[in-house]
Amino acid sequence: MTTHPAPGATPLTQSRLDGIRHAVESGATGPATGIVSELLAEVDRLQAFVPIRPMDCPLSGIELDVVLGLALGETAVVTAERTGRAITTIKTHRLRIHKRLRLHRATHVVAVAMANGWITPTDVLRKGR
Numbered sequence: 847m848t849t850h851p852a853p854g855a856t857p858l859t860q861s862r863l864d865g866i867r868h869a870v871e872s873g874a875t876g877p878a879t880g881i882v883s884e885l886l887a888e889v890d891r892l893q894a895f896v897p898i899r900p901m902d903c904p905l906s907g908i909e910l911d912v913v914l915g916l917a918l919g920e921t922a923v924v925t926a927e928r929t930g931r932a933i934t935t936i937k938t939h940r941l942r943i944h945k946r947l948r949l950h951r952a953t954h955v956v957a958v959a960m961a962n963g964w965i966t967p968t969d970v971l972r973k974g975r
Contacts, residue, residue, distance in 0.1 A: 866967050881919055882967050888957040903964045904946055910964055912939045917956045917970045928973075 870883050905913065908929065915925035915936075922940065926933045940952075949955050959965045 881917065882970060884953075885917060885956055885960060885967070885970070888953045889961050892954065892957045892961065901958075901962050903962065905943060905959075905964065909939050909943050910959070912936060912943060913955055913959045914965050914969055914973055916940070916952045917960070917965060918973055 866882065867886055870886065903910070908931070911929055912925060915928065920928070922933050922936045925931075926936045929936070943955055944950065947955060947958060949958065956965075960967065
């Protein structure tokens with residue numbers, strides 16, 4: 847079963863990435879601003895590897911929440927507390943996410959999720975408060 851991103855989540859277009867980059871460079875502040883800057887750099891680096899047509903989201907709702915935790919730099923413990931799940935459950939979800947997406951690094955998982963619109967910078971900024 848394929849799940850889809852939340853309504854309103856759209857793939858990141860180049861103009862949208864440029865707008866986010868401009869906001870960060872113009873002095874947007876908040877606890878997740880540095881994280882968003884790093885994710886933008888990773889998205890830029892990975893754009894050559896992301897398909898032109900965004901992929902359907904193969905992740906479940908809780909897996910997307912775990913990816914959001916990765917985007918925020920949360921430990922498995924913090925993500926478990928935020929989601930009300932066991933730490934081992936979060937660690938298992940992380941392993942399955944990496945396997946399903948065939949990616950080895952958390953930054954790659956987050957960059958692919960953002961580039962395909964499965965999570966958005968707004969999601970990251972909202973949860974990072």
